[in-house]
Amino acid sequence: MEILRERILAEGRNLGDGILKVDGFINHQVDPVLMDKCGQEFARRFQDVKATKVLTAEISGIAPAVTTALHLNLPVVYARKSKPITMPDQIFLTLAPSHTKGRTVELIVSPEYLGAQERVLIIDDFLASGQTILGLVRLARAAGATVVGIGALIEKTFEGGREALSFLEVPIESLARISEMRGDKIIFAD
Amino acid sequence: MEILRERILAEGRNLGDGILKVDGFINHQVDPVLMDKCGQEFARRFQDVKATKVLTAEISGIAPAVTTALHLNLPVVYARKSKPITMPDQIFLTLAPSHTKGRTVELIVSPEYLGAQERVLIIDDFLASGQTILGLVRLARAAGATVVGIGALIEKTFEGGREALSFLEVPIESLARISEMRGDKIIFAD
Numbered sequence: 605m606e607i608l609r610e611r612i613l614a615e616g617r618n619l620g621d622g623i624l625k626v627d628g629f630i631n632h633q634v635d636p637v638l639m640d641k642c643g644q645e646f647a648r649r650f651q652d653v654k655a656t657k658v659l660t661a662e663i664s665g666i667a668p669a670v671t672t673a674l675h676l677n678l679p680v681v682y683a684r685k686s687k688p689i690t691m692p693d694q695i696f697l698t699l700a701p702s703h704t705k706g707r708t709v710e711l712i713v714s715p716e717y718l719g720a721q722e723r724v725l726i727i728d729d730f731l732a733s734g735q736t737i738l739g740l741v742r743l744a745r746a747a748g749a750t751v752v753g754i755g756a757l758i759e760k761t762f763e764g765g766r767e768a769l770s771f772l773e774v775p776i777e778s779l780a781r782i783s784e785m786r787g788d789k790i791i792f793a794d
Numbered sequence: 795m796e797i798l799r800e801r802i803l804a805e806g807r808n809l810g811d812g813i814l815k816v817d818g819f820i821n822h823q824v825d826p827v828l829m830d831k832c833g834q835e836f837a838r839r840f841q842d843v844k845a846t847k848v849l850t851a852e853i854s855g856i857a858p859a860v861t862t863a864l865h866l867n868l869p870v871v872y873a874r875k876s877k878p879i880t881m882p883d884q885i886f887l888t889l890a891p892s893h894t895k896g897r898t899v900e901l902i903v904s905p906e907y908l909g910a911q912e913r914v915l916i917i918d919d920f921l922a923s924g925q926t927i928l929g930l931v932r933l934a935r936a937a938g939a940t941v942v943g944i945g946a947l948i949e950k951t952f953e954g955g956r957e958a959l960s961f962l963e964v965p966i967e968s969l970a971r972i973s974e975m976r977g978d979k980i981i982f983a984d
Contacts, residue, residue: 690809
């Protein structure tokens with residue numbers, strides 16, 4: 605997606621160790637107009653998968669998941685990283701290693717909002733090693749739901765996430781695919 | 795706002811101790827169409843305050859802040875509750891007691907995205923005691939920015955947040971004002 609690639613080139617920063625800083629428009633400050641266009645594009649790409657729910661992980665997945673869900677007219681569930689007191693005692697919980705946090709995080713979904721009949725579209729900000737998305741897949745499967753598609757704003761193709769998710773045999777769409785980061789240079793796959 | 799009040803009556807649950815569970819459409823599962831309408835309403839109410847930025851707190855403020863910012867065509871900054879590795883060493887940090895978490899949380903904003911010239915519109919899911927929003931006010935002021943308005947989806951008028959924020963002398967708008975929760979009954983102020 606051209607406008608997203610251009611924005612990454614203009615404002616993204618390679619912090620080394622595979623970390624791409626996009627805090628100016630995705631991860632701390634959010635450009636809602638850009639997020640809305642990304643949501644519209646995801647909605648277009650996934651229009652035929654018959655999703656009934658969008659699933660993401662707090663925190664940075666929320667903005668693109670909400671705009672995608674808005675254009676698909678579907679509810680969004682965001683997996684929590686700690687259990688709020690409003691959640692029932694019986695929950696779906698899985699662990700996912702986080703590269704940017706340098707530790708394992710919990711991903712928690714309440715059975716109230718993820719049922720066996722759901723067709724789940726997973727949307728997140730990054731597809732890197734795929735560990736967070738695999739965690740969301742485990743939550744969906746624990747609920748008996750079917751994952752029907754996976755979308756990420758930015759894919760780092762050199763971290764193998766797409767391969768790690770290929771066993772699911774569902775469409776995987778990313779809006780900007782980065783194949784290499786070297787010094788100040790960010791190189792796209794397409 | 796009628797559709798929000800109706801949704802609270804239909805799906806909100808009083809868990810006691812002043813806690814209103816709205817996990818089905820705001821705090822865990824999000825109804826993006828409802829959030830978009832709320833954002834549109836905030837944009838209408840704050841159209842004259844000349845905001846340059848929307849500020850919220852992760853996590854549950856993100857959805858209404860993004861839709862508000864979309865309709866106002868402004869960037870959003872969400873205060874983080876832990877410092878990600880992409881953030882510089884010099885940050886704005888304040889502490890805010892959280893009733894629903896039962897502990898004090900950190901609110902962190904990078905100086906990169908909040909400057910002295912900014913006119914800040916604060917949007918959050920709840921206005922209860924006002925402690926989280928006061929934390930956001932301190933962050934804005936630490937940056938030298940000016941708070942020009944405060945919006946919350948749901949206000950619990952009996953927790954005194956509006957009074958705690960009145961010294962700011964800015965418009966405070968909430969889309970549903972709850973004056974009492976007694977057993978299964980949720981009573982609105984207007």
